Amino acid sequence: MPLNTDKTIEGSFQLIGGDFSIAGESSARLKxxxxxxxxxxxxxxxxxxxxxxxxxxxxxYAAAGTLHYEISPRQIRITLVDMGPGIKxxxxxxxxxxxxxxxxxxxxxxxxxxxxxNMKKNSxxxxxxxxxxxxxxxxxxxxxx
Amino acid sequence: MKLEELEKLLQAxxxxxxxxxxxxxxxxxxxxxxSSVLYxxxxxxxxxxxxxxxxxxxxxxxxxxxIIVFVLNKQPDQVTIDLAKEKHIPIxxxxxxxxxxxxxxxxAGLPGCLNK
Ligand SMILES: Nc1ncnc2c1ncn2[C@@H]1O[C@H](COP(=O)(O)OP(=O)(O)OP(=O)(O)O)[C@@H](O)[C@H]1O
Ligand SMILES: [Mg+2]
Numbered sequence: 001m002p003l004n005t006d007k008t009i010e011g012s013f014q015l016i017g018g019d020f021s022i023a024g025e026s027s028a029r030l031k032x033x034x035x036x037x038x039x040x041x042x043x044x045x046x047x048x049x050x051x052x053x054x055x056x057x058x059x060x061y062a063a064a065g066t067l068h069y070e071i072s073p074r075q076i077r078i079t080l081v082d083m084g085p086g087i088k089x090x091x092x093x094x095x096x097x098x099x100x101x102x103x104x105x106x107x108x109x110x111x112x113x114x115x116x117x118n119m120k121k122n123s124x125x126x127x128x129x130x131x132x133x134x135x136x137x138x139x140x141x142x143x144x145x
Numbered sequence: 146m147k148l149e150e151l152e153k154l155l156q157a158x159x160x161x162x163x164x165x166x167x168x169x170x171x172x173x174x175x176x177x178x179x180s181s182v183l184y185x186x187x188x189x190x191x192x193x194x195x196x197x198x199x200x201x202x203x204x205x206x207x208x209x210x211x212i213i214v215f216v217l218n219k220q221p222d223q224v225t226i227d228l229a230k231e232k233h234i235p236i237x238x239x240x241x242x243x244x245x246x247x248x249x250x251x252x253a254g255l256p257g258c259l260n261k
Contacts, residue, residue, distance in 0.1 A: 052207045
C-alpha cells in the first residue's frame with residue numbers, strides 16, 4: 001500500500017531514564033503516526049515492537065535519550081541515542097536471554113534478554129554502537145513495500 | 146472465542162469492558178516477561194499475566210493483543226484501567242493462577258500463540 005504522502009516525515013521524542021509512568025508513550029505515538037499514514041498493519045507492528053523495545057532500554061538503562069523517526073515512501077528509519085552506561089560487549093548483549101536487568105526491573109516484566117533480539121528480528125537493517133560511560137545508539141530501518 | 150465465554154471459563158470479573166461487538170480472539174499466550182510477549186505473540190490474541198502495571202497495556206497495544214487477563218485476583222490500579230479504556234483493550238480479572246487459567250482456555254479449544 002502506498003503511503004499517503006510522498007514527502008519525508010520526521011520528528012523526535014525525548015526519553016527520560018527511569019520514568020516508567022510514560023514508558024512506551026513515544027512508541028505508541030509513532031504507531032499512531034504510521035496508522036494515520038496508512039502503513040500496512042504488519043509493518044506498523046514490526047516498527048512498533050522494535051521501537052518499544054529500544055525505548056524501554058533507554059528508560060531502564062540510560063539517564064536520558066532521544067527517539068528520532070524518519071518516514072519516507074521507501075522506509076521507516078528509527079534512531080535512538082542515549083546518554084547512559086553504554087554496553088561493553090555488544091555480541092553478548094545481542095544474545096537471546098542475556099540480561100543485566102536488576103530484580104526491580106524484572107518484577108516489572110522486563111529483563112528477559114529478548115529486547116535487542118526482538119529489535120533485530122523486526123527490522124530490515126539494525127545497527128548498534130556503544131561507548132562505555134557515554135551512551136548507546138541504535139538505528140533501525142524497516143523497508144516499506 | 147468471545148468475551149462472554151472467556152468470562153465464564155475464567156470465572157472472571159470484567160474490569161474494562163469491550164466496546165467491540167465483533168470481539169473474538171483466536172489464540173492466547175501467558176507470560177510475565179514483556180519481551181517474551183513481544184517475541185511470541187500473534188495478533189488478535191489474549192494475554193494472561195500476573196503483572197498489572199500500565200506498561201502491560203502498552204505492550205498489548207504495541208503487539209496488537211486484544212484482551213488482558215490478570216490472574217490470582219490481581220486488581221489493576223486506576224492508571225492501568227484508564228489506559229486500557231483509552232486503548233480499547235478489555236481487562237478481565239480471574240481468581241485462577243496462570244497455569245489453571247491457561248489450562249481452562251486451552252481445554253476449551255483456544256490454542257497457544259505459537260502452535261495456532
Ligand atoms: N541502551 C542501553 N544502555 C545500556 N545497556 C543496554 C542498553 N540496551 C541494552 N543494554 C544491555 O544489553 C542487555 C540486553 O538487552 P536486551 O534489551 O536484549 O534485554 P533486557 O533489556 O535485559 O531484557 P528485555 O529487553 O527482554 O526486557 C541489557 O540487559 C543491558 O545490559
Ligand atoms: Mg530490553
